Amino acid sequence: MISLIVHGGAWDIPDDVVKAHCNGVRKALSIGWKVLTSGGTAEEAVERTIMYLEDDPTFDAGRGSFVNAIGEIELDASIMNGTSYRAGAVAAVQNIRHPISLVRLIMNNSEHIFLAGDGAARFAKEHGINQCRSEELLVGRELERWKELQKKKGFLTKDAFHKKGPGDTVGAVALDSYGTIVAGTSTGGTPKKYPGRVGDSPLIGCGTYADSRIGGVSSTGWGESIIRVVLAKTVIDIMENNGNLPHEAALKGIDILHSKVDGLGGVIVLNKDGVPAVAFNTPRMARAYRTSEMNECLVGIEPV
Ligand code: GLY
Numbered sequence: 379m380i381s382l383i384v385h386g387g388a389w390d391i392p393d394d395v396v397k398a399h400c401n402g403v404r405k406a407l408s409i410g411w412k413v414l415t416s417g418g419t420a421e422e423a424v425e426r427t428i429m430y431l432e433d434d435p436t437f438d439a440g441r442g443s444f445v446n447a448i449g450e451i452e453l454d455a456s457i458m459n460g461t462s463y464r465a466g467a468v469a470a471v472q473n474i475r476h477p478i479s480l481v482r483l484i485m486n487n488s489e490h491i492f493l494a495g496d497g498a499a500r501f502a503k504e505h506g507i508n509q510c511r512s513e514e515l516l517v518g519r520e521l522e523r524w525k526e527l528q529k530k531k532g533f534l535t536k537d538a539f540h541k542k543g544p545g546d547t548v549g550a551v552a553l554d555s556y557g558t559i560v561a562g563t564s565t566g567g568t569p570k571k572y573p574g575r576v577g578d579s580p581l582i583g584c585g586t587y588a589d590s591r592i593g594g595v596s597s598t599g600w601g602e603s604i605i606r607v608v609l610a611k612t613v614i615d616i617m618e619n620n621g622n623l624p625h626e627a628a629l630k631g632i633d634i635l636h637s638k639v640d641g642l643g644g645v646i647v648l649n650k651d652g653v654p655a656v657a658f659n660t661p662r663m664a665r666a667y668r669t670s671e672m673n674e675c676l677v678g679i680e681p682v
Contacts, residue, residue, distance in 0.1 A: 379651055379652040379670050380414045380415065380552075380553055380554060380652065380670045381552065381553040381648055381653070381654060381667070381668070381669040382407060382410045382414060382550065382551070382667065382668055382669075383552075383646045383654040383656070383665065383666070384406050384407045384410065384431075384549070384550045384667065385547075385550075385596060385646045385663060385664060385665045386399050386402050386403045386437050387399075387437060387545060387546030387548065387663065387664060388545070388547075388598045388642075388660040388662070389546065389660050389661070389662070390660060390662065391661070391662040391663075391679060395436065398436040399436060399437075400664060400666075400677050402430075402431060402436045402437060403431075403665060404666050404675060404677050405430060406427045406428070406430040406548075406550070407427065407667070407668060408675070409426050409427055409430050410424065410426055410550060410552060411423075413426050413427075414552060414554055414555070417555065418554070419554050419556065419558065420459075420552035420553060420554035420556075420558045420559060420560035421457070421459060421482060421560050423550070423552040423554065423560070424561065424562040425457070425479060425482050427552070427562075428455075428476075428548055428562050428564050431548035431550075432476050432478060432548070432564055433475075433476075435517045435519075437546045437548050438545070438546030438547060438548075438565055438567075439453075439455075439477075439564040439566055440453070440475060440476060440477065440515065440566075441475070441514060441517065442515075442566070443565070443566020443567070444520060444523070444524075444544070444567060444568060444569040444570075444571070445520050445523070445524040445570070446567070446570065446571045446572070446573050446575070447570050447572055447573060450512075450573065451472065451512065451515045451516060452469075452472055452566075452567060452573065452574070452575075453468070453470075453472070453477045453515075453567075454467075454468065454477070454564075454576060454577055455467065455468055455478050455480070455481045455564040455579060455580055456468075456562065456579060456580045456581065456582055457478065457481045457482050457485055457560065457562040457563075457586065458560065458582055458586050458587060458594075459588060460558060460560060460588030460589045460590035460591075460592075460594055461557070461558040461590040463589070464485050465491050465586075466480075466481035466482060466484035466486070467481055467491055467492040467493075467580040467582060468480055468484065468492070468494065468498040468580060469492070469494045469495070469498070469580045470494055470498075470573075470574055470575075470576060471495060471498040471499055471502075472499060472512075473509035473510050473511070473512060473515070474498075474507065474509065475510040475514060476507075477564050478564045480498065480502050480507055481562070481580075483501070483505050491582065492580065494576075523544065524569070524570070527569055527570045528570075533569075533570055535568045535601070536600050536602070536603075536642065544569055545568065545600070546566075547563065547565035547577075547579055547598040547599075548563070548564050549561070549562060549563040549579075549585075549596025549597070549646060550562055551593075551594035551595065551646055551647070551648045552594075552648075553594075553648055558590050559588045559589070559590045559593060559594040559650070560594065561586045561587060561588040561595055561610070562586060562596065563579045563580075563585040563586045563596045563598075564579065565579040565585075567601070568600075576601075577601025577602070577604075578604035578605050578609065579597075579601065583608045583610055584601075584604050584605045584608055584610055584611075585604065585609075585610060586610055587610035587611045587614050589614055590650065591650060592614050592617055592622065592650055593624060593627075593647060593648050593649040594647070594648050595609075595610040595611075595613045595614060595645050595647050596645070596646050597609045597610050597643060597644070597645050598643055598644050598645075598658075599635075599642050599643015599644055600641055600642045603640065603642060603643065604635065606638070606639045606641070607634050607635050607638055607641065609631055609634075609635055609641075609643070609645060612631050613627050613645055616630050616631060617647070622649045622650055623649070624647040624648065624649040624653050624654065624655035625647075625655040625657070627647060627655070628645050628647045628655040628657035629657045631645055631657065632657045632658060636659050641659075642659060643658065643659070643660065644656065644658025644659070644660060644665075646665055653669070654667040656682065661681075662679050662680060662681075663678075663679065664678075664679050665678055665679075666678075
């Protein structure tokens with residue numbers, strides 16, 4: 379069994395961008411699927427899948443990311459290999475086109491797991507990833523949004539995930555033919571976030587977790603709530619104790635997010651056998667998945 383599941387964010391995705399979100403996750407999935415079917419590793423599939431989503435300006439990751447309160451773009455990302463239990467993460471890094479490639483490099487070429495800010499950019503440079511210009515990440519839509527939000531008093535991070543507020547984040551979980559599960563997540567965070575604000579996406583256990591003996595998870599949504607229930611690892615723990623049932627675990631994880639901290643968000647899950655599941659409590663969540671038992675991928679955006 380090989381398997382791949384992808385998400386492009388859980389929020390109140392407006393009707394006029396539904397198509398772009400569905401097309402984006404479909405295309406991203408097809409890229410990762412090609413890697414897996416040609417014998418590539420789950421690490422490579424997750425990296426290539428998320429690189430595509432970081433390039434697609436539809437999504438809040440890489441190019442197209444939200445702008446923070448002082449007009450800068452700060453990116454968060456993480457990756458975890460569920461066989462080696464190695465992980466890589468960056469927070470508040472600037473001018474990096476593909477944070478997912480940087481976290482994979484940290485995972486495999488550093489004794490550390492998590493690098494922040496200038497140190498992450500320095501590591502990138504030392505390992506051949508050059509900083510890009512800010513204009514490569516900034517799109518007109520987000521510049522306009524930033525200008526509008528500057529006029530708005532009282533805008534809260536939580537508002538980005540409902541009330542037609544914008545909120546994205548991208549992620550992928552893959553099971554390769556060698557039995558390894560890898561999960562990864564990448565984001566520009568939330569609009570008008572305080573400089574240095576770090577969400578759930580780069581935090582191992584919150585935004586991303588993988589354990590090839592149990593499964594893998596990537597989260598999306600209101601980071602401040604996801605962090606407080608350690609969402610990705612919570613779903614993994616539930617799955618470890620429920621007979622490896624991914625759908626039940628995903629639903630229970632979102633139930634905990636809602637009931638304990640009034641949280642908003644979603645998760646994509648693979649269990650150890652590559653069975654996919656998704657759950658969210660935002661109005662919509664863009665996702666796509668495929669397993670070797672399916673002839674084509676399944677794309678969705680509405681609640682199941
Ligand atoms: N889930 C993305 C963030 O809150 O930064």
